[in-house]
Amino acid sequence: QIQLVQSGPEVKKPGESVKISCKASGYTFTQAGMQWLKQAQGKSLKWMGWINTNTGKTTYAADFTGRFVFSLETSASTAYLQITNLKNEDMATYFCASTTGAYWGQGTLVTVSS
Amino acid sequence: DVVLTQTPSILSATIGQSVSISCRSSQSLLDSDGNTYLYWFLQRPGQSPQRLIYLVSNLGSGVPNRFSGSGSGTDFTLKISGVEAEDLGVYYCMQATHAPWTFGGGTKLELK
Numbered sequence: 439q440i441q442l443v444q445s446g447p448e449v450k451k452p453g454e455s456v457k458i459s460c461k462a463s464g465y466t467f468t469q470a471g472m473q474w475l476k477q478a479q480g481k482s483l484k485w486m487g488w489i490n491t492n493t494g495k496t497t498y499a500a501d502f503t504g505r506f507v508f509s510l511e512t513s514a515s516t517a518y519l520q521i522t523n524l525k526n527e528d529m530a531t532y533f534c535a536s537t538t539g540a541y542w543g544q545g546t547l548v549t550v551s552s
Numbered sequence: 553d554v555v556l557t558q559t560p561s562i563l564s565a566t567i568g569q570s571v572s573i574s575c576r577s578s579q580s581l582l583d584s585d586g587n588t589y590l591y592w593f594l595q596r597p598g599q600s601p602q603r604l605i606y607l608v609s610n611l612g613s614g615v616p617n618r619f620s621g622s623g624s625g626t627d628f629t630l631k632i633s634g635v636e637a638e639d640l641g642v643y644y645c646m647q648a649t650h651a652p653w654t655f656g657g658g659t660k661l662e663l664k
Contacts, residue, residue, distance in 0.1 A: 473653075482644065482655050482656070482657050482658050483601065483644060483646070483655045484655070485646075485652050485653040485654065485655070487652075497651065499651075499652035499653075500652065533600060533601075535600075535601075537648075538603075538606070539591050539593065539601075539603040539606065539646070539648075540603050540606075540612065540613065542600040542601055542602075543600065544600055545600055
């Protein structure tokens with residue numbers, strides 16, 4: 439069956455970086471784009487952007503430019519989200535999902551605390 | 553950015569009751585390709601969102617047919633015909649017609 443499995447929870451200090459992985463299985467990785475979403479505790483979902491898994495082209499929402507990078511390791515059917523220079527407001531659960539919205543990872547909680 | 557306004561924010565229902573959730577958009581979600589990219593998701597406590605409806609009214613794979621979606625332009629509705637216990641959680645509408653894609657604020661469905 440189709441699955442997106444994300445890496446485990448992270449605890450980081452402000453200014454550090456984090457890289458979250460999202461491994462796809464059960465389908466051809468390059469046949470569906472991958473989006474990334476942020477959900478702060480008790481809040482709605484916020485769309486961060488998406489990456490074309492065929493071409494590697496990235497699209498970022500305005501609030502997620504500069505410190506946020508989407509990347510791929512196509513041979514491993516894996517997408518990545520890297521966040522650099524972490525800030526307190528980056529503390530949230532991050533989800534990967536197919537751009538159709540049909541498949542979601544389980545979420546990765548990033549805690550930012552000094 | 554497109555603003556999606558969901559009402560109500562909290563919905564209390566009994567098992568078997570039929571309920572509706574409204575999602576109003578600040579601009580038309582009809583795309584130039586003729587599609588309307590309006591989706592509905594359910595997020596149960598502690599879980600990832602699950603896609604219920606895509607393109608306004610198409611039922612997602614494995615989703616019970618008590619769920620239905622309707623609407624056009626700027627006004628959309630999700631209806632649950634006979635709430636079951638497993639339907640409790642937060643419902644979100646999402647639009648993917650205009651970048652950035654945006655979500656409504658959510659509607660929490662709870663038992664009365």
